[in-house]
Amino acid sequence: MVVLHLPRFPLYLVTSFHSLPLRPYSTTSKTTTLLRAPKSTLVSTSEPVIATPSPAELSLEKLFVPPETIVSLDSARVLNGSNILLSNYANDAQVSQAEFVKSSVRTEDCPSDGLPEFALVGRSNVGKSSLLNSLVRRKKLALTSKKPGKTQCINHFRVNDSWYLVDLPGYGYASAPQELRLDWEQFTKDYFLNRSTLVSVFLLIDASIPAKKIDLDYASWLGLNQIPMTLIFTKCDKRKKTRNGGKRPEENVNDFQDLIRGFFQSVPPWIMTSSVTNQGRDEILLHMAQLRNYWLKH
Ligand SMILES: Nc1nc2c(ncn2[C@@H]2O[C@H](COP(=O)(O)OP(=O)(O)OP(=O)(O)O)[C@@H](O)[C@H]2O)c(=O)[nH]1
Numbered sequence: 001m002v003v004l005h006l007p008r009f010p011l012y013l014v015t016s017f018h019s020l021p022l023r024p025y026s027t028t029s030k031t032t033t034l035l036r037a038p039k040s041t042l043v044s045t046s047e048p049v050i051a052t053p054s055p056a057e058l059s060l061e062k063l064f065v066p067p068e069t070i071v072s073l074d075s076a077r078v079l080n081g082s083n084i085l086l087s088n089y090a091n092d093a094q095v096s097q098a099e100f101v102k103s104s105v106r107t108e109d110c111p112s113d114g115l116p117e118f119a120l121v122g123r124s125n126v127g128k129s130s131l132l133n134s135l136v137r138r139k140k141l142a143l144t145s146k147k148p149g150k151t152q153c154i155n156h157f158r159v160n161d162s163w164y165l166v167d168l169p170g171y172g173y174a175s176a177p178q179e180l181r182l183d184w185e186q187f188t189k190d191y192f193l194n195r196s197t198l199v200s201v202f203l204l205i206d207a208s209i210p211a212k213k214i215d216l217d218y219a220s221w222l223g224l225n226q227i228p229m230t231l232i233f234t235k236c237d238k239r240k241k242t243r244n245g246g247k248r249p250e251e252n253v254n255d256f257q258d259l260i261r262g263f264f265q266s267v268p269p270w271i272m273t274s275s276v277t278n279q280g281r282d283e284i285l286l287h288m289a290q291l292r293n294y295w296l297k298h
């Protein structure tokens with residue numbers, strides 16, 4: 001009998017960049033070494049954002065390796081509070097200017113200048129608009145509210161005149177009229193499937209509470225439709241254990257990943273954040289920069 005040893009194909013790494021005119025890239029660790037980004041190109045922050053994990057902490061299975069990143073286990077650099085390796089595309093991450101451009105309800109009405117964009121999606125009230133404000137260091141550029149259902153359109157914000165952050169309505173808002181819910185669902189899904197300049201969806205998950213089925217369904221829908229996705233765990237500043245078996249953010253983050261493992265052959269990129277303490281802000285900007293710069297060059 002002939003036994004075929006098929007290579008384990010890292011589906012996620014392929015699907016996560018499917019919208020790019022892909023050049024094949026290696027994701028194996030044997031033949032490659034990490035290219036370090038020159039220090040001067042990294043965003044300057046008060047806290048270090050790069051960690052060099054010990055070999056014991058490093059398991060390539062759990063890391064997100066950006067395309068064209070050459071990996072060496074002894075020099076790998078991982079963005080803090082994330083599973084994302086730093087690539088040589090991580091430059092121009094700072095935000096110097098941001099402005100609201102337009103609200104649309106149809107994909108075809110979105111800006112047509114061809115600039116790359118990242119969409120923030122997640123349950124109502126998970127903190128999408130707050131995260132956008134934290135990323136651009138503006139308190140009220142995107143409107144936030146304690147009441148779910150604040151954002152109702154596809155809102156484009158141009159950053160540094162060269163890329164977009166897109167604030168989307170939340171899903172799972174039980175009190176919204178059924179008609180409105182269906183409408184949002186339809187236009188956001190149409191946007192994901194047809195927006196050619198969408199580099200990656202950022203799916204926000206509340207890390208202060210246990211995983212919700214609706215979030216797992218959303219992650220699975222994105223995976224099935226081969227839409228590039230990064231998981232952003234929000235509200236990581238909420239550290240109090242609640243009664244009834246409430247868990248800390250790290251535990252909820254681990255649980256969520258265990259639950260979605262079955263949807264992807266290799267793990268999607270993820271980052272822990274808080275819009276209150278700005279945890280994860282510089283890491284997200286570096287991650288966006290490396291995805292964007294790769295996208296622009298291909
Ligand atoms: N503690 C804490 N609260 C947060 C954080 N991010 C957002 N919030 C709060 O959560 C609430 C909802 O925030 P929004 O940014 O409006 O949430 P959204 O996802 O844009 O909501 P919709 O537009 O309704 O879908 C607000 O009261 C925020 O102050 C966070 O990181 N930590």
Ligand SMILES: [Mg+2]
Nearest residue numbers: 128129150151
């Ligand atoms: Mg909002």
